[in-house]
Amino acid sequence: MIVMIIVLKNENAQLMINKLEKHFASDHQVFVHNNRVAIQGAHPADLTDEERAQASQIITDVPKAVQASRLFHPEDTIIKTPHSVIGGDHFTLMAGPCSVESAEHVMKMAKVAKDAGATVLRGGAFKPRTSPYSFQGLGKEGLVDLRKAADHFGLDVITEVMDDEHVPLVEQFTDIFQIGARNMQNFSLLKAVGKTQTPVMLKRGMSATVDDVLNATEYIAAGGNHQIMIAERGIRTFDNKYTRNTFDAGVIPVLQKLTHYPVIADPSHAAGHTEFVTPLALAGTAAGASGLIVEIHDDPAHALSDGPQALQPDQFKTMVKKVNAVRKALQAFN
Template structure:
């Protein structure tokens, strides 16, 4: 149950917390109080008198729900604001291959308008014999490249034992699709205040990812970014996954967290990345995270889906243009030049 208090009655919050916290989960956001396992009959007369609205049938992922937190969450990092009215470009190689290469890719990412440099130092691969990443050295290279171009770092953390180490180098933790329901890892990043980009699992429903985000929020970390990166459907012959563009507005209706799109892992092939990226922008995503490489044929991982520098810059230019169109008031649209 969520109760919305009348203006001037916020003082009742402390009383509600003292009465219910011992036996129930109680969450507070401004003048809204969510109480798990409580009905209106459990409230006393003073509490009922202070209530403007009662919302029943609250989802399990209460802290991420717009019913509890109506305003957009904006995740703030040193060089980026993600969510709300902002549009954020994130780009970089799939894997950090060397100090020199990631520095070169940081320059390319920045040239396309990215404020966040992505790159994997620890790589969850389908085959145990594939390149697994450079580990902490890769993190150092990634951090140095981002700092050189005034960008933030986004990198994957795969294991709860690595959280403290990865946190030293990153501005945003990435939780990959394979780890979306690694609840020990979600709890571990939830105990930090470092932003978390949570990717939707390959077969995850909307409720699945919202509940995964709730594990992070339950630990006290509300700096959460949700990423749609494609799901498994009937056919993966022509694309790696199916980009569920419809999930973007659905998630934006249900949760206050920023929702971004990863077209690289959805498409799996360079020729489809740009169209899927632009589709994500068109449905209102708060940003894109894309993979780039100057020599995809010799990339250490996922070269088939990496955009070459010129392809990336062209895609980024179109993405920002589409974003401008869809966010421009109707009466001003005739003045927008693409």
């Protein structure tokens, strides 16, 4: 279906927006952002002479994910949480264990994250695992422990929500919903978080194209929640012998060109092995990511999930120093 964006002249823009909505809203989907009006299923020939005269630009080469498009929303989306500013020129560091294993352990990892400069504590309370016999998370108890640890150190919380039924529960404890790669096209879940006003990190699916992930964001935005960020965590390719997934660093600038949403790099799930996490974190930073989400653990050999890809505290601190050096080098050219 064709989508048309009309960029209105600033003078009398609101009056013309009202007229366009009256003209098209009965049989077309109409979106408004500042002086831009996007109309699904409409063509420039459908405009009146007055509407055409008030347009400084008419754009018809618009992707289906119109609300995600920079053509509709040219400015970067900036997401503000109690302890973080995500997007634009800001760089946000998120870290924590893959799973919340105990109150004591997540408290210890929260201190490691805070001391290294992170502002968001990650940790899973509900874990989607390949095997049904693997550790599935502590559920509500894990959410409580994660929230307490974050609050103790002045951090935000990001944690995964696995289905629409869990949204009200998880929302009580988190500052950011995480939608995992396996759930990127769980449309019931996307619609459910779209009805909230809690920020959402949408992880790119293992086989998802750029258009796939942008269209998935549209399900969230359609519910009224525009606080969305996209995470690149590696995709499934023909070779996963040496890394868990293939980190698509090139998709970061592509997404930043196409959409206004912040793009976060997840080197842990892309690498799958500790030794590769830092190099991929540096690649994501150099590619222009708005932040990183990294798994850390003080005893990876005995972690209840994803131990092989977790950085130990000293490794994490070293990674952060290198990431900051890359950022400083990039800033020198701006």
